[in-house]
Structure formats: C-alpha cells, structure tokens
Amino acid sequence: MLTIDDPAIVAEVTAMSDRYEAALMANDLDELDALFRDAPETIRYGVGEVLYGFAEIAAFRKGRAGGSPQRRVxxxxxxxxxxxxxxxxxxxxxxxxxxxxxxxxxxxxxxxGWKISCAHVSLMADIS
Incomplete structure (x- = not known):
C-alpha cells in the first residue's frame, strides 16, 4: 500500500524545495544543476521554453542573462x-x-539524493 504524505518525506522534500528556491533567486547555476536529475528523460517546460534532457536545461540556465526574475512564493x-x-x-x-x-x-x-525529474512553470493571465 502506498503511503501518502509521510511527514519525514514531506520534510525532506520541503527542504529540497527551499534549496531550489534559494538557488533560483541567487542564480546559483551549480546548485540548480545539482538539483535536477542528470538524464535525457528530465523535462522542464518553462514560460517560454520547452527543454528535454538535463543538457538542454543546463544550457538554458547558462544562456539566461541575469537568471530567473526575482519572485516571492x-x-x-x-x-x-x-x-x-x-x-x-x-x-x-x-x-x-x-x-x-x-x-x-x-x-x-x-x-x-532527491532530484527534480520533471518541472513546469507557467504564468496566469494578468490580474490587474
């Protein structure tokens, strides 16, 4: 039987998510690369890009001037x-x-350790 939301696992992944967010805001490319699974099956769909495989994801991050726009969760x-x-x-x-x-x-x-195997980022319509 599959156990859903084991508190220990939720805590581990929450800590990894915190690491990801800190690396994203600092544009720490080495840390961001370390958090993604280094495999051709790893996928990241971004706001304006579709990336298949770790190599494409890493190349996108290296080519993005200034890193991700700053944000708050x-x-x-x-x-x-x-x-x-x-x-x-x-x-x-x-x-x-x-x-x-x-x-x-x-x-x-x-x-x-824990690695991101799939990621998707999107923006909703303007709320102003």
Missing amino acids: LRRVVTALGRDVATVNLEFQREGGTRIGRQSQTWIRTDA
Whole structure:
C-alpha cells in the first residue's frame, strides 16, 4: 500500500524545495544543476521554453542573462507519494509583477539524493 504524505518525506522534500528556491533567486547555476536529475528523460517546460534532457536545461540556465526574475512564493503544497517520489506545487509572484505564476516539480529519490525529474512553470493571465 502506498503511503501518502509521510511527514519525514514531506520534510525532506520541503527542504529540497527551499534549496531550489534559494538557488533560483541567487542564480546559483551549480546548485540548480545539482538539483535536477542528470538524464535525457528530465523535462522542464518553462514560460517560454520547452527543454528535454538535463543538457538542454543546463544550457538554458547558462544562456539566461541575469537568471530567473526575482519572485516571492505565495503558496506551496508538497505531496509525498511513498518514500521515493514527491511533488512540489507552488504559486509565486514576480517582483513588480501582477501575474501569478505556477510551478510544478516531480522529485525522485536517487542514489545521489532527491532530484527534480520533471518541472513546469507557467504564468496566469494578468490580474490587474
């Protein structure tokens, strides 16, 4: 039977999500790369890009001048699906912006620790 939301697993993945958010805001490319699964099956759908495989994701980040726009997290839900898979879904708002963004990540436990295997970022319509 699959255990949903084991508190220990939720805490582990919440800490990883915090690491991701800090690295994103600092444009720490080494840390961001370390948090993604280094595999051709890793996917990141961004606001304006579709990236298949770790190499494309890393190249996109290196080519993005100044990194991700600064943002604040409005809400986050971490769901553990057993001991080795979890999802992180959050809403955010970019500094100075009026649109609400959404981010979804699937984290998997690997031999090297928790890694993002799928990510999706989108922006809702303007709320102003």
